[in-house]
Amino acid sequence: MQALDLLLNRVSVGRLLDPAPDAAQREVLFRAALRAPDHGQLRPWRFLTVEGEARVQLGELFASALLAGNPEAKPEALDKARGMPLRAPLLVVAIARLSEHPKVPQQEQLLSAACAAHGLLLAAQAQGFGAVWRTGELASDAHVLAGLGLAANERIVGFVYLGSFEGARRTPAPLAVADFVGSWPS
Ligand SMILES: Cc1cc2nc3c(=O)[nH]c(=O)nc-3n(C[C@H](O)[C@H](O)[C@H](O)COP(=O)(O)O)c2cc1C
Structure with missing residues (x-):
């Protein structure tokens, strides 16, 4: 696959x-x-893969986080949380590792980790796989972060769901470049 073709046509697959x-x-x-x-070159990231039975464990972690935040949570909501990691055969938890640095604010480190997650999406599509980047409230839930073993300086930038898919890849909706690009001074 040509690089530009990939960049112009990346789409998520649910x-x-x-x-x-x-x-x-x-x-x-x-x-x-x-x-x-x-x-x-801080390499402000790390990744965890979750697959097979571990996805069931992650679903339990999601459900227990939901329950910890809301003891009144409905059984349907808990089941939904349990089912989330089962939506793909492989999940990658993309984690930003933030450190104090005299020249590189943590915001930039977070942006780097987000770019790394985008790299995963692009490389998945380039190899014929589907992928989607998901977060939701549980991605910043203290119970989830602790359960996944994150340190105090770490943040989840996304759960990247990966796998094969059926049918043709969606064509992205076209956007007009002029709607987003100006020159300065105008
Ligand atoms: C930081 C981040 C978090 C996201 N979280 C979710 C999410 O929790 N659920 C979801 O359906 N889409 C989420 N998305 C959006 C999808 O990954 C996807 O980009 C969107 O559905 C648009 O589809 P496309 O990538 O094919 O253009 C998130 C995207 C980003 C960048």
């Missing part, structure tokens, strides 16, 4: 199925993520 990327394909995914622009 319905993801087996097979997940294999070991060699994952290596490519993560190498692409590691090429994110990175002020100061």
Whole structure:
């Protein structure tokens, strides 16, 4: 796949199925993520893969976080939370590792980690897989962060869901560049 074709046509895929990327394909995914622009070469990121039965465990963690935040949570809401990680055969938790740096504010470190997550999406599509970046309230829930073993200086930038998909890839809706780009001074 040509680079520009990929950049111009990246789309998310919500319905993801087996097979997940294999070991060699994952290596490519993560190498692409590691090429994110990175002020100061801080490498302000790390990634966790969640697959197989671990997705059930993650669903339980989501449900228990929901319940901890709202003891009145309805059983349907808890079941929905449990089912979330089952929407793809492989999840990658993209984590920003924020540090104090004299020249690189934490905001920039967070942006780098987000670019790394975008690298995962692009490399997934380039290899014929589908992917979607999800967050939701649980991505910043203290119970979830603790359950995933994040340190105090770490944040989840996204859960990247990955897998195969059926049918043709969606064509993205066209946007008019002129609606978003101006020159300065105008
Ligand atoms: C930081 C971030 C968090 C997101 N969280 C969610 C989410 O929780 N649920 C969701 O459906 N889409 C979420 N999205 C949006 C999808 O990943 C996707 O970009 C959007 O549906 C548009 O589809 P497209 O990527 O094909 O243009 C998030 C995107 C970003 C960048």
